[in-house]
Amino acid sequence: MRIGVLTGGGDCPGLNAVIRAVVTRGTREHGFEFVGFRDGWRGPLEADTMRLALEDVDGILARGGTILGSSRTNPLTTPDGLDKIAANLDALGVDALVAIGGEDTLGVATKLHEAGVRVVGVPKTIDNDLSGTDFTFGFDTAVGIATEAIDRLHTTADSHHRVLVVEVMGRHVGWLALHAGMAGAADVVLIPEQPFDIEAVCEHVRRRTNACGCALVVTSEGAVPVSDGAMTLVSGEKDAFGHVRLGGIGERLAAEIESRTGKETRAVVLGHLQRGGTPSAFDRWLATRLGLHAVAAIAEGGFGTMVALHGTAVARVPLAEGTGALKVVSPEEYAEVEIFFG
Numbered sequence: 573m574r575i576g577v578l579t580g581g582g583d584c585p586g587l588n589a590v591i592r593a594v595v596t597r598g599t600r601e602h603g604f605e606f607v608g609f610r611d612g613w614r615g616p617l618e619a620d621t622m623r624l625a626l627e628d629v630d631g632i633l634a635r636g637g638t639i640l641g642s643s644r645t646n647p648l649t650t651p652d653g654l655d656k657i658a659a660n661l662d663a664l665g666v667d668a669l670v671a672i673g674g675e676d677t678l679g680v681a682t683k684l685h686e687a688g689v690r691v692v693g694v695p696k697t698i699d700n701d702l703s704g705t706d707f708t709f710g711f712d713t714a715v716g717i718a719t720e721a722i723d724r725l726h727t728t729a730d731s732h733h734r735v736l737v738v739e740v741m742g743r744h745v746g747w748l749a750l751h752a753g754m755a756g757a758a759d760v761v762l763i764p765e766q767p768f769d770i771e772a773v774c775e776h777v778r779r780r781t782n783a784c785g786c787a788l789v790v791t792s793e794g795a796v797p798v799s800d801g802a803m804t805l806v807s808g809e810k811d812a813f814g815h816v817r818l819g820g821i822g823e824r825l826a827a828e829i830e831s832r833t834g835k836e837t838r839a840v841v842l843g844h845l846q847r848g849g850t851p852s853a854f855d856r857w858l859a860t861r862l863g864l865h866a867v868a869a870i871a872e873g874g875f876g877t878m879v880a881l882h883g884t885a886v887a888r889v890p891l892a893e894g895t896g897a898l899k900v901v902s903p904e905e906y907a908e909v910e911i912f913f914g
Contacts, residue, residue, distance in 0.1 A: 575665050675895050711748070718846055736838055
């Protein structure tokens with residue numbers, strides 16, 4: 573059996589661990605042959621491949637990024653895109669496909685499965701926003717990087733008696749801001765699920781600065797003010813999957829806080845630092861397990877599924893269920909971190 577493997581969407585710590593696990597188990601236990609598709613869905617669209625043998629995945633466990641490359645290519649916006657992929661897979665003798673990605677990549681995988689292609693999905697995203705799994709690999713690493721940055725910024729805020737606003741990724745969900753903000757002892761955490769009142773934020777900041785001379789605010793890039801309910805955009809341009817590029821809420825908040833409180837305020841945008849570099853031990857463990865179970869799903873004919881972490885067990889859920897809705901922060905979860913505001 574010949575299996576194709578691709579990684580799509582934003583890069584994410586742990587992608588190489590999945591590739592290594594898939595190839596190792598598939599080769600040693602089942603005698604499968606593997607072929608890698610370069611740069612996400614562009615690979616199968618253009619039949620751009622690379623060899624994936626045991627020696628090709630040796631030593632890649634701890635490497636960040638992906639040896640296969642990635643892109644945001646969307647076959648659904650390409651004329652006859654799904655038909656081209658199916659035809660290329662057939663011409664290359666690929667019997668099944670492992671698609672490693674987030675909401676967009678696995679959404680395409682779902683459509684391919686419906687079109688008759690044998691697909692198994694592996695969820696990844698630093699945003700942790702896929703509803704079919706408790707955690708996605710890459711999230712733990714991103715939280716660790718953001719938390720370390722927040723720890724370091726506390727000392728600068730304290731030394732200069734400043735307010736610092738830290739903007740983290742997350743798109744339309746606040747998991748990264750919530751976890752890193754709580755772990756880093758932020759004074760205020762703002763997330764997309766809970767629109768904020770800027771004057772209430774400033775009041776928290778006043779109380780904190782009056783008590784200790786400084787304050788630290790963590791905001792998700794998708795956080796929105798109650799006043800207009802609009803996310804802050806880098807530009808109005810959209811990517812191949814129709815997503816606008818979020819960013820700028822940190823600077824916007826910093827200006828408002830300084831203007832309203834009179835406290836010197838600076839914004840720090842962590843950006844792509846959060847998704848790069850070496851994966852954490854947890855993400856290596858999770859990514860490896862998901863890769864191993866993806867091969868088991870192929871061997872057992874479990875196509876059209878996504879492997880997912882449920883508690884400590886790895887389960888299979890239908891692809892459509894795994895990507896059908898965003899997993900959002902509940903009011904109860906947000907209330908836990910609100911206790912520390914101000």
